[in-house]
Amino acid sequence: MCFGRCARCVGYKLxxxxxxxxxxxxxxxxxxxxxxxxxxxxxxxxxECLHGILGGGFLVLIPAAVFxxxxxxxxxGCFGHGGCGKSCVMLSSVLAAFVGILGSxxxxxxxxxxxxQGPYCFTHLQRNWIYPFTDSSGGYLFEYNKWSxxxxxxNIVQWNVTLFSILLVLGGIEFILCFVQIxxxxxxxxxxxxxxxxxxxx
Numbered sequence: 001m002c003f004g005r006c007a008r009c010v011g012y013k014l015x016x017x018x019x020x021x022x023x024x025x026x027x028x029x030x031x032x033x034x035x036x037x038x039x040x041x042x043x044x045x046x047x048e049c050l051h052g053i054l055g056g057g058f059l060v061l062i063p064a065a066v067f068x069x070x071x072x073x074x075x076x077g078c079f080g081h082g083g084c085g086k087s088c089v090m091l092s093s094v095l096a097a098f099v100g101i102l103g104s105x106x107x108x109x110x111x112x113x114x115x116x117q118g119p120y121c122f123t124h125l126q127r128n129w130i131y132p133f134t135d136s137s138g139g140y141l142f143e144y145n146k147w148s149x150x151x152x153x154x155n156i157v158q159w160n161v162t163l164f165s166i167l168l169v170l171g172g173i174e175f176i177l178c179f180v181q182i183x184x185x186x187x188x189x190x191x192x193x194x195x196x197x198x199x200x201x202x
Contacts (some may be wrong), residue, residue: 004070004090006037006184007188008068010067010184011064013101013177014067014177015065017060017079017177018057018060018061018174020153020170021053021055021060021170021174021175023063024059025050028163028164028190029153030065030161031156032153032154035152044120044160046110046113046117047114047120051102051106051171052107052116054087055171056104056170056174057193058103059103060104062098063181064100067181090185090188093185093188094181094189097178097179097181098182100181101178101179105171107171108168111168116137116138118136119131119159121152122150122152123149124151132146
Protein backbone atom coordinates (compact mmCIF):
# COMPACT_ATOMS: atom_id res chain seq x y z
CA MET A 1 0.00 0.00 0.00
CA CYS A 2 1.30 3.46 -0.82
CA PHE A 3 0.71 5.77 2.15
CA GLY A 4 1.36 8.87 0.04
CA ARG A 5 -1.24 7.83 -2.54
CA CYS A 6 -3.74 7.18 0.24
CA ALA A 7 -3.07 10.65 1.71
CA ARG A 8 -3.65 12.30 -1.67
CA CYS A 9 -6.90 10.38 -2.09
CA VAL A 10 -8.05 11.62 1.33
CA GLY A 11 -6.96 15.14 0.36
CA TYR A 12 -9.09 15.22 -2.80
CA LYS A 13 -12.11 13.91 -0.90
CA LEU A 14 -11.63 16.57 1.80
CA UNK A 15 -11.35 19.25 -0.87
CA UNK A 16 -14.76 18.32 -2.32
CA UNK A 17 -16.36 18.02 1.13
CA UNK A 18 -14.97 21.38 2.26
CA UNK A 19 -16.37 23.12 -0.82
CA UNK A 20 -19.76 21.50 -0.23
CA UNK A 21 -19.70 22.69 3.40
CA UNK A 22 -19.00 26.26 2.28
CA UNK A 23 -21.88 26.17 -0.21
CA UNK A 24 -24.30 24.69 2.36
CA UNK A 25 -23.37 27.32 4.96
CA UNK A 26 -23.83 30.14 2.44
CA UNK A 27 -27.30 28.80 1.59
CA UNK A 28 -28.22 28.93 5.29
CA UNK A 29 -27.77 32.71 5.10
CA UNK A 30 -30.36 33.03 2.34
CA UNK A 31 -33.57 31.14 3.18
CA UNK A 32 -35.47 30.43 -0.04
CA UNK A 33 -32.83 32.45 -1.88
CA UNK A 34 -33.91 35.71 -0.19
CA UNK A 35 -31.32 38.16 1.15
CA UNK A 36 -33.57 40.38 3.27
CA UNK A 37 -33.54 38.11 6.32
CA UNK A 38 -29.76 38.32 6.55
CA UNK A 39 -29.76 42.09 6.09
CA UNK A 40 -32.48 42.45 8.74
CA UNK A 41 -30.56 40.17 11.16
CA UNK A 42 -33.37 37.62 11.27
CA UNK A 43 -31.13 34.56 11.17
CA UNK A 44 -30.54 32.05 13.93
CA UNK A 45 -27.43 32.42 16.08
CA UNK A 46 -26.03 29.08 14.92
CA UNK A 47 -26.43 30.08 11.29
CA GLU A 48 -23.98 32.93 11.89
CA CYS A 49 -21.30 30.75 13.52
CA LEU A 50 -19.59 30.08 10.15
CA HIS A 51 -19.30 26.41 11.04
CA GLY A 52 -19.54 25.35 7.41
CA ILE A 53 -17.46 28.18 5.95
CA LEU A 54 -14.74 28.33 8.60
CA GLY A 55 -14.92 24.97 10.37
CA GLY A 56 -15.88 22.42 7.74
CA GLY A 57 -14.63 24.69 4.97
CA PHE A 58 -11.37 26.62 5.29
CA LEU A 59 -9.96 24.67 8.25
CA VAL A 60 -10.45 21.47 6.25
CA LEU A 61 -9.02 22.97 3.07
CA ILE A 62 -5.68 23.35 4.90
CA PRO A 63 -5.11 19.61 5.46
CA ALA A 64 -6.62 18.86 2.05
CA ALA A 65 -3.96 21.02 0.39
CA VAL A 66 -1.23 19.45 2.51
CA PHE A 67 -2.32 15.89 1.71
CA UNK A 68 -2.65 16.57 -2.01
CA UNK A 69 0.81 18.14 -2.10
CA UNK A 70 2.54 15.31 -0.23
CA UNK A 71 4.04 13.88 -3.42
CA UNK A 72 6.04 17.11 -3.76
CA UNK A 73 7.38 16.88 -0.22
CA UNK A 74 10.46 14.76 -0.74
CA UNK A 75 12.55 16.86 1.67
CA UNK A 76 16.26 16.30 1.64
CA GLY A 77 16.25 13.17 3.74
CA CYS A 78 18.48 12.53 6.70
CA PHE A 79 21.82 10.75 6.96
CA GLY A 80 21.79 10.50 3.17
CA HIS A 81 18.49 8.63 2.98
CA GLY A 82 15.78 10.36 0.94
CA GLY A 83 13.14 7.96 2.23
CA CYS A 84 13.61 9.32 5.71
CA GLY A 85 12.67 12.79 4.52
CA LYS A 86 9.51 11.36 2.98
CA SER A 87 8.68 9.64 6.24
CA CYS A 88 9.08 12.91 8.12
CA VAL A 89 6.73 14.59 5.65
CA MET A 90 4.12 11.92 6.33
CA LEU A 91 4.48 12.46 10.07
CA SER A 92 4.09 16.22 9.61
CA SER A 93 0.81 15.58 7.76
CA VAL A 94 -0.56 14.32 11.07
CA LEU A 95 -0.46 17.91 12.36
CA ALA A 96 -2.48 19.07 9.37
CA ALA A 97 -4.97 16.27 10.03
CA PHE A 98 -5.46 17.59 13.57
CA VAL A 99 -6.42 20.98 12.10
CA GLY A 100 -9.02 19.18 10.01
CA ILE A 101 -10.24 17.34 13.11
CA LEU A 102 -10.79 20.67 14.88
CA GLY A 103 -12.57 22.23 11.89
CA SER A 104 -14.84 19.28 11.20
CA UNK A 105 -15.53 18.84 14.92
CA UNK A 106 -16.64 22.46 15.12
CA UNK A 107 -18.91 21.93 12.13
CA UNK A 108 -20.46 18.84 13.74
CA UNK A 109 -21.09 20.51 17.11
CA UNK A 110 -22.67 23.68 15.71
CA UNK A 111 -24.80 21.71 13.24
CA UNK A 112 -26.09 19.49 16.06
CA UNK A 113 -26.86 22.54 18.22
CA UNK A 114 -28.60 24.25 15.29
CA UNK A 115 -30.79 21.19 14.73
CA UNK A 116 -31.55 20.90 18.44
CA GLN A 117 -32.55 24.54 18.88
CA GLY A 118 -34.53 24.92 15.70
CA PRO A 119 -34.92 27.97 13.45
CA TYR A 120 -35.38 31.61 14.35
CA CYS A 121 -38.65 32.70 12.80
CA PHE A 122 -41.72 34.91 12.97
CA THR A 123 -44.62 32.98 14.52
CA HIS A 124 -48.34 33.63 14.26
CA LEU A 125 -48.82 32.86 17.98
CA GLN A 126 -46.29 35.26 19.47
CA ARG A 127 -46.40 37.72 16.59
CA ASN A 128 -42.68 38.12 17.06
CA TRP A 129 -39.31 36.68 15.99
CA ILE A 130 -38.44 33.85 18.38
CA TYR A 131 -37.02 30.32 18.63
CA PRO A 132 -40.32 28.42 18.91
CA PHE A 133 -38.78 24.96 19.25
CA THR A 134 -36.02 25.61 21.80
CA ASP A 135 -37.73 23.74 24.64
CA SER A 136 -38.36 20.66 22.51
CA SER A 137 -34.65 19.67 22.55
CA GLY A 138 -34.87 18.54 18.96
CA GLY A 139 -38.24 16.81 19.36
CA TYR A 140 -39.76 19.19 16.82
CA LEU A 141 -37.84 17.32 14.10
CA PHE A 142 -40.46 14.56 14.29
CA GLU A 143 -43.48 16.81 14.92
CA TYR A 144 -44.12 17.98 11.40
CA ASN A 145 -47.50 19.44 12.30
CA LYS A 146 -45.77 22.12 14.39
CA TRP A 147 -43.50 23.32 11.59
CA SER A 148 -46.25 25.58 10.31
CA UNK A 149 -45.84 27.76 13.43
CA UNK A 150 -43.04 29.54 11.57
CA UNK A 151 -44.59 31.98 9.11
CA UNK A 152 -41.44 33.77 8.00
CA UNK A 153 -39.21 32.87 6.31
CA UNK A 154 -41.45 30.44 4.47
CA ASN A 155 -40.41 26.78 4.87
CA ILE A 156 -37.58 27.86 7.18
CA VAL A 157 -37.85 24.67 9.25
CA GLN A 158 -37.33 22.46 6.20
CA TRP A 159 -34.57 24.77 4.96
CA ASN A 160 -32.66 24.69 8.26
CA VAL A 161 -33.18 21.00 8.96
CA THR A 162 -31.98 20.03 5.49
CA LEU A 163 -28.86 22.22 5.45
CA PHE A 164 -27.86 21.63 9.07
CA SER A 165 -28.27 17.88 8.49
CA ILE A 166 -26.11 18.07 5.36
CA LEU A 167 -23.43 19.99 7.28
CA LEU A 168 -23.61 17.48 10.13
CA VAL A 169 -23.07 14.56 7.75
CA LEU A 170 -20.32 16.33 5.76
CA GLY A 171 -18.54 17.31 8.98
CA GLY A 172 -18.77 13.72 10.21
CA ILE A 173 -17.23 12.36 7.01
CA GLU A 174 -14.47 14.99 7.18
CA PHE A 175 -13.77 14.02 10.79
CA ILE A 176 -13.47 10.33 9.87
CA LEU A 177 -11.19 11.07 6.88
CA CYS A 178 -8.90 13.25 8.98
CA PHE A 179 -8.74 10.54 11.64
CA VAL A 180 -7.89 8.00 8.93
CA GLN A 181 -5.09 10.28 7.75
CA ILE A 182 -3.70 10.53 11.28
CA UNK A 183 -3.32 6.75 11.31
CA UNK A 184 -2.06 6.74 7.71
CA UNK A 185 0.45 9.50 8.47
CA UNK A 186 1.83 7.71 11.51
CA UNK A 187 2.13 4.41 9.63
CA UNK A 188 3.61 6.15 6.61
CA UNK A 189 6.10 7.98 8.80
CA UNK A 190 7.21 4.82 10.53
CA UNK A 191 7.19 2.50 7.51
CA UNK A 192 8.25 4.86 4.73
CA UNK A 193 6.17 6.60 2.09
CA UNK A 194 5.42 3.39 0.20
CA UNK A 195 5.56 -0.09 1.59
CA UNK A 196 7.12 -1.42 -1.62
CA UNK A 197 10.13 0.90 -1.16
CA UNK A 198 13.00 0.29 1.20
CA UNK A 199 12.11 1.43 4.73
CA UNK A 200 14.20 4.07 6.49
CA UNK A 201 13.79 5.09 10.10
CA UNK A 202 14.92 8.57 11.27
